[in-house]
Amino acid sequence: MPDDAPKKPSRIQLKNRKKILDAALEVFSSHGFRGATLDQIAEAAGLSKPNLLYYFDGKEDIHRTLLNGLLDVWLAPLKEMDPSGDPLEELMGYIHRKLEMSWEMPRESRLFAGEVIQGAPRMEADLQSGLKPLFDAKCDVIRGWADAGLLAPVNPAHLLMSIWAVTQHYADFEAQVGVLTGPAPRAEARAHVDKMFRSLLSP
Amino acid sequence: MPDDAPKKPSRIQLKNRKKILDAALEVFSSHGFRGATLDQIAEAAGLSKPNLLYYFDGKEDIHRTLLNGLLDVWLAPLKEMDPSGDPLEELMGYIHRKLEMSWEMPRESRLFAGEVIQGAPRMEADLQSGLKPLFDAKCDVIRGWADAGLLAPVNPAHLLMSIWAVTQHYADFEAQVGVLTGPAPRAEARAHVDKMFRSLLSP
């Protein structure tokens, strides 16, 4: 018999865990792990601090849960890239989906970025087990496309990293983008990114 | 008579301030402002904590001094871009210099990135006064080149941001790059970045 009984969570547990994770996303993404305090998260969640710790084992637990759930969301667009589709349009579709995510989920992007910048101390395992295999698989797909002459010859790994760099930049460096461009850079960004990668990838 | 006598710093002051700033760069860049402690910085600098505070007014003072000095270094390559040179080669030269900086000065890059990700709370003024004017000026230069047909038509602001995004990615996301690519991605990165921007910019 398994000694870790799953004990299906009650409605109230589901609701409060969700509230906590949402509050934690807000706070962690704008102050970093160390910069965030349980009091801040508790207040943002509308709960008391000891109440937080009734639902999670501690600050690290909240953070880890958040990052873990995030990785799936974050990689979903890449998973959708279809090896049997039209190469250029599959890649451009991925790029636009990723760019859209940066506008729609900047907190998630910054949480991720902050963690990686600091050496991913609480995420190394997830990167190895979650990100690496998918990354390698998609690199193979892209290499296949390029070898078949359906794309310009390109280094798949560095292509993917460039895509992440450019698209996530709009979320992660929002403070800088805001200072440097007008209030509505979204359409311009879309056009620019489209042109940049299309010119690189067109065979 | 000016009441804030400059009082030229002694050899010992110069040396220790340098040691402190170097230690602070190490610690701040890998733990963020809030995550860094004065004790950590003091230990890395080989000084006692009260001794740190003899040279700087406090944690914020150290951080601000660091960021302030950094912005100049960071923008130097952009300043070097010569409006009267060959457009494509000036831009590609800038790109390669910026990429080189990411490999040579990853701590500086991460310090900057961490600050901007968290909304640049201690840097807004510097961005407005130091970065914005240079950015606008160089955008005008690039626009001029493009209008003259010496470059492919391109959005100057988003071009510059793309350059930053791609080049700094190798420093800021080093932990991720390390997991995903082999141990020597430097030459590959160079080739990829060159190809990407050359294909975008060639008229």
Next chain:
DNA sequence: CAAAAATTTGACCAGTTGGTAAACGATTGC
């Protein structure tokens, strides 16, 4: 060298922070 100035240190402090214990309320299953 001796006085003055600069530098360094040890002891200390007040505020913050992650986390705990136990009592108190609310739900739920029977």
Next chain:
DNA sequence: GCAATCGTTTACCAACTGGTCAAATTTTTG
């Protein structure tokens, strides 16, 4: 209806952190 479980709060603490201060030590200067 009522006991048992679940959920919440109050009061609290030990560790850490940024910062102070006066004394001690070293360096510079006349």
